[in-house]
Every structure is written in C-alpha cells, then in structure tokens.
Amino acid sequence: MPELTQLVDHLDRLLAIDDFRDYGPNGLQVPGPTEVQTVVTGVSANGPLIDRAVELGAQLVVVHHGLYWRGDPQRITPLLHRRLAPLIKHDVALAAYHLPLDAHPEHGNNALLAQALGGGDPRPFAEYGFAVTFPEPDGLTVDELTARVTAAVGGREPLVVPAGPERIRTLGIVSGAATDAIGDAIDLGLDAFLTGEPAERGFSIATDAGIHFLAAGHHATETFGVRRLGELLAAEFGVDHRFVDVENPI
Template identity: 75%
Template structure:
C-alpha cells in the first residue's frame, strides 16, 4: 500500500501548489494512518461527507473545500469539532486542494467543465478560469443552457440571457466568481459561466450585453476532486469512492 507522504507529494507536484496564494492551506490538513488503501473524494469537508467517509472505510479524504480558511476563529469551534471528531476517532487523514485544483489546465474544475460543454481551444482566463470557443455558428443560449444542465447533473442553471443571439466565446470560472464576468466583458466574450451568483451580476450582464449563467457552486466543482481520485486509483492501485453530498447552493 502507498504511504500518505507519497500521495500528497504526487498531488502537490501535479497541482503546483507553491504557485498559488490561497485562502487556506493546500495539501495535507489532518494527519491519519500512514498507509492508504481507500480514498474518499468529495467537494466540501462537512460532517455529512466525513460520516460517509467513515462508512466507506476511508484512510484518506480528499476535498476541494477544506477545514481551514483565512479569517476563521483561532479556536476549535463546535462546527470544526464536529468535522474533526470522525477523522480523529477513525485515524483518517484529510487533504484539500482549492485554487490549484480550479486552475489546473487538464484536471481542474474549469477545464473539465469546459470540456463537458464542448468548448474548443481552451485558454487561461481570469487567473484560474478557462476561455473556450464554439465552432461554426456557435450555440444559442438555449443550447448552452441544455449542455450546462447536463454537465452538472440535470441541475437547472440561473440564467440572465442578455448576450448575442449566437454564442461563439465563453468564459468559465467555477465556484463563486461572479466578478470574473468583468474579465469576460473586457475580452468581448459572448457568455460567462460560474457557480454561485452575486446580485450585481444581473446589472453587469444586462448593461454589458453578456449572457450570465450560474449552475451552482457545489455542482460546478464536483469535477476536479473526482478526477484526482480517479488518477490516484490508477497511479497507486488504491480504492476510490466519490461521495456527492447534495447541495443546492
């Protein structure tokens, strides 16, 4: 069985964690047993996910949203205790990768969502996002909505249909990134996709004549962490289970 140090070193290198100044620590956040046979992946390290990891016999939990964030209280709060308790009780390790996983050009949330939408010629966009194009006459807004709905598991996106009749260029920043639509406006893109909307997004979209689509913070960020689990399963010969805790936000 591989050592947890091997797995974390592999992920740290793959995701180039040292290149990012993030809101919380990337990599191993909670130590556990040294050998890893079973890994559970999920979007956010909440109590429901960690209970599921215990039931699955996890040695390592790998998430996109970890336990520790800049500005959090310095003491262990009841919520943090709730999340740490199953890890400590069962000697389970936890690792998290946030911005490095959003930004990865092949295995990141943005790149994988762009591919699921059929976007071509992916290019870096808005620091951690992806810009793509659509061939020929492009897509109608209804066609883009249908593709996005399918990509995120039949979740209906929130849509401000304020852009051109045909969509040939699209910017994507998953999660809560409504303000990155200003980068889309500056580049003259036809549409912008994120996860969690901000109120001001409506006014920006209508004034700039840009399609705005928000398909859910959680729903747009299931891609990368599941891909990491699949990579680890192949690379190290360990068991992998992705646990999706339904989240409407």
C-alpha cells in the first residue's frame, strides 16, 4: 500500500498549492495512518461525508472544502469536534484543496465543467475560472445552454436570468460562489456567465448589462475536481477510490 505522505505530496505538487493565497490551509489537515488503501473524496468535510468514509473503511478523505477557514474561532468548537472526532477515533486522515482545485487547467472544477458543457477554446477567465466558445453551428440558445448545464451537474436545473443575446457564443465559468465575476464577463463582452451559488445583485447586474446569468449550485459545480483527484490517485497508486456525493441543494 502507498504511504499517506506519498499521496498528499503528489496532490500538493500537482495542484501547486504554494502558488495560492487561500482562505484556509491546502494539503493535509488531519494526519492519519502511515499507509492508505481506500480513499474517499467529496466536496465538503461535513459530518455525513466523514461518517460515510468511516463506513467504507477509508484511510484518507480528500475534499474541496476543508475543516479550517480564515476567521474561524481559535478553538475546537462543538461543530469542529463533531467532524474531527470520527476521524481521530478511526485514524482517518483528511486533506483539502480549495482554490488550487478551482484553478487547475486540466483537473480543476472550472476546466472540467467547461469540458462537460462542450465548450471550445478554453482560456483563463476572471481569477480562477475559464471562458469558452460555442461556435457550432451558430452558438446556443439559452435553453440549449441550460440543458447542457443541467446534464453536466447531474440533472439539477440551474437558476437562469435570460437577459443576454439570442445566440450564446461565449460563456464565462467560475464555480462556487462567484456572482461578482459577472463583471469580468461583461468587460470581455461575453454572452453568458455561469457560477454556482448566486447573490441577489446578480439579477440586476445581468438584466442591466444584457448578459445571461446562470447559477447551478455551489456544491453541484464543485463535484468535478475532487472526484478527479480520487481517480488520479487510483490510477497512479492503485488505491481504491469512492466518491461520496452528500446531497446539497445550495
């Protein structure tokens, strides 16, 4: 079995975590056993995910949203205790990758979401997202784009503000909670903008600027990258991988 340090070091290097100033620590957050046979991945380090990882006999949990965030209380709160206790009791390690996993050009949330939507000519957009084009045969209608987004995130229909042009040829994508990146899309003259979790101001910005605005769910738009990390570890090190999708409507 591979060592825990091998797996975590591999992910740290792959995602170039030292290049990011993040809201919390990237990499290993909770140590565990020396060796790993089973890896569970999931979006957020919450109680149900951790409980399921224990049930599956995991030695390592890899998540996008970890346990520690800038500004959190400097003590073990009841909420943090609920999450830490099963990890420590069952000797399960936990690693988290936030912004590095959003931004990765091949294995990141935004790159994989762009790929799932069938977008062409992907290029960096806003701080951690990607912009793509839909040239064939003459772009997409907003209904066609909505259908692609719905399929990409597993059947969940996005919130849609259909305020842009009749044909969508360009789309900016920033997963998670990134409503304000719509300003970058407007500056670039894009036809549509997609994020996960919407803010109220997004409606007025979209309608006043004449751009389509879609919000497909914070959780739903960020399942892509962490699942890919588990697949990569399975291929590289021969570990067993299970992706656990704890349903989250937000």
